[in-house]
Amino acid sequence: MKKLLISLLVLTVVIACKKEAGKPVPNVVDSIAQAKADSIGKLPTKEEREASLKKVNDEVLQALKAKDYKTFASLIHPQKGIRFSMYAHVDLKGDKHFSKADFEQFQPTKTLFTWGAQDGSGDPYKATINDYLGKWVFSKDFTASQYSVDKFIGGGNSLNNLKESYPTANFTENYIKGTEKNSEMDWKTVRFVFEEFQGKYYLIAVINDQWTI
Structure with a gap:
């Protein structure tokens, strides 16, 4: 200025x-x-943008793997907070959303939250923040997954409305294919949605996806 x-x-x-x-x-x-x-100054090139997204994607994965939720919290968008979707379909009103401050406040506690309804039974999925991140979001080691940026790899019979829900955001996907034993139906993926704020990418959403009934 x-x-x-x-x-x-x-x-x-x-x-x-x-x-x-x-x-x-x-x-x-x-x-x-x-x-x-x-x-x-000059706008970043596509290659620079994708490199930045890969870097922050890996930071999120490493934080989840190490259960380092303080680092994870530091990657949450300071203004928009973060939304968690249990499956591919994003419910902007119903999915669990935290401001960055609320996440940091409740993460160390044993407070139970309802994250959504489980596929098949329809039962509410209740868990602490730590249990949800450790048992649902990072249910597999996604640091050894197939990676993509702004492109979908996994897809099942659950409506994927990520692009409609976050039309101006970028997203990354971390996909683990299913096993032959289960006819590859046991695949899982986690998608991170990012928006830029003051020159840095921050998480605004975490979306899990898998084969649903």
């Missing part, structure tokens, strides 16, 4: 001087736009 103000001040002085000298005045709109662009 300071650079932009200085650029505008210099531009004003230049214009005034050229008027006095009877010289043509430069295009003010173009000059201001250029000054603004210079002050903001």
Whole structure:
């Protein structure tokens, strides 16, 4: 912002001087736009963006694997908080949502939360934050999974509405294929949805997916 103000001040002085000298005045709109662009800097390339997403995706996975939930909390979006969806279908009103402050407050406690309804039985799934993260979100070692960014790998019979629910966000997927013993029906995946805030990607959603009845 300071650079932009200085650029505008210099531009004003230049214009005034050229008027006095009877010289043509430069295009003010173009000059201001250029000054603004210079002050903001270049937008990241696709490769840089994907590298940043891979880095934060791996940070989330490592935090979950180590049960380091303080580090996990530090990756939650400071303003939008985080939403957890048990299955591929996102319910923006019904799925469990925490602000960053609430997550940090309740994570160390034994408070039980209802995270959704279990497929098949329809019974409510109740667990502490730690148990949900350790037993549901990270039910398999997703650090050894197949990775993708903004592309789906796994897919079952549950409606996947991630892109409709978060149309401007980026997401990563960590997929573990099923076993031959179970006709590959026991596949699992976890998707992380990110939005940028002050030059850094933060988690706004964690979505698990698997074959449902």
